[in-house]
Amino acid sequence: MAGQPAERRVYFEDVQMHAPLETPAMTLTETHTALFGSLTLSRPADPAAIPDLIPLCLSSGLGWRVPQPPLVVLAFMGFEWRFHHPTRVGDTIRSVSTTVAKRSLKEGGVVIEERSILNQRNEVVQSGRLTLLVAKRPVA
Amino acid sequence: MNGEPVVYFEDVKVGDEYVSPGRTVTEADIVVFAGLSGDYNVLHTDAEHMKASLFGERIAHGLLGLSIQQGLLDRVVPGQSVGPLAGVKWKFKGPIKIGDTIHVEARVTGKKDGDAPAAGVVTLARRVLNQRGEVVQEGETDHVVARRPA
Numbered sequence: 001m002a003g004q005p006a007e008r009r010v011y012f013e014d015v016q017m018h019a020p021l022e023t024p025a026m027t028l029t030e031t032h033t034a035l036f037g038s039l040t041l042s043r044p045a046d047p048a049a050i051p052d053l054i055p056l057c058l059s060s061g062l063g064w065r066v067p068q069p070p071l072v073v074l075a076f077m078g079f080e081w082r083f084h085h086p087t088r089v090g091d092t093i094r095s096v097s098t099t100v101a102k103r104s105l106k107e108g109g110v111v112i113e114e115r116s117i118l119n120q121r122n123e124v125v126q127s128g129r130l131t132l133l134v135a136k137r138p139v140a
Numbered sequence: 141m142n143g144e145p146v147v148y149f150e151d152v153k154v155g156d157e158y159v160s161p162g163r164t165v166t167e168a169d170i171v172v173f174a175g176l177s178g179d180y181n182v183l184h185t186d187a188e189h190m191k192a193s194l195f196g197e198r199i200a201h202g203l204l205g206l207s208i209q210q211g212l213l214d215r216v217v218p219g220q221s222v223g224p225l226a227g228v229k230w231k232f233k234g235p236i237k238i239g240d241t242i243h244v245e246a247r248v249t250g251k252k253d254g255d256a257p258a259a260g261v262v263t264l265a266r267r268v269l270n271q272r273g274e275v276v277q278e279g280e281t282d283h284v285v286a287r288r289p290a
Contacts, residue, residue, distance in 0.1 A: 032176065035172060035175075035176045036176060036207065038172065039169055039172055039173060039176070039204070039207060039208065039211070040207050040208055040210060040211030040214075041211045041215070042210070042211040042214050042215075052224060053203070053207050053210060053225070056203065057176065057177045057179075057203045058176075058177055058178065060177055060178075060179045060201075061177040061178020061179045061180075062178065064178060064179065064180065065178070070181075073181060073183070074183075074194070075183075075232065076201075076202040076203075076232050077231065078229075078230055078231040078232055078279075079228070079229075079230055080227075080228070080229045080230075081227060081229075081230075082226070082227045083226055086224065128228075
């Protein structure tokens with residue numbers, strides 16, 4: 001990456017197991033629903049209901065705002081997810097992620113992360129496991 | 141919803157199939173999704189970096205593809221036969237690139253009792269295909285669907 005600032009990154013080797021990372025929180029608004037609706041061409045019947053996929057989508061961005069450099073994700077391979085409670089406009093969500101498994105491959109490694117999304121009452125509204133392909137540290 | 145006939149759990153049959161219309165995924169979709177989600181990973185936002193990558197160019201966020209197929213499928217399922225999501229098991233099989241046209245094919249593969257007696261759970265197997273017929277995403281979704289009132 002000639003000419004680019006040497007940004008700090010978390011590579012496969014750096015990923016800590018069983019070390020929960022909590023994100024900052026974000027309040028869900030009608031604007032989130034409107035932007036999401038413009039992408040998906042859909043609109044909830046109840047304008048105060050947040051579409052089920054929004055908290056999951058926001059949790060990936062909130063994950064960039066934890067006090068550690070970003071993980072070098074090469075690909076999002078898959079996930080399993082449960083929706084426990086609906087969210088409404090005005091709810092404030094945050095997410096907590098923990099790496100529960102790491103498997104080294106020839107090119108990169110697989111990281112399995114458990115993630116819970118909580119609301120302002122500390123109820124888990126959504127949770128599941130994500131499988132990520134993460135880069136290994138480049139050999140200098 | 142808007143005078144559409146309501147479809148109850150009893151009306152959904154294992155083997156029912158739905159095919160959505162297509163939708164071309166644009167650069168604007170990716171930029172809006174990056175802004176909405178806050179996921180600015182280089183995979184989706186840095187065209188120069190991605191030239192040298194496995195994919196050769198920016199790709200759509202996996203969760204953008206998931207969100208788009210959800211919207212596409214909602215357009216073809218009758219009434220409320222696909223109710224709120226209860227669960228998702230999903231695999232991202234290949235990239236969705238700018239200009240790709242995707243659609244979703246879904247099939248009812250299971251029906252079971254839910255936590256509450258007033259509703260059941262319907263399982264759909266879904267495949268998201270691009271314009272070349274390649275499966276780019278696939279998985280299963282569980283939906284809570286109301287039973288016909290007694």
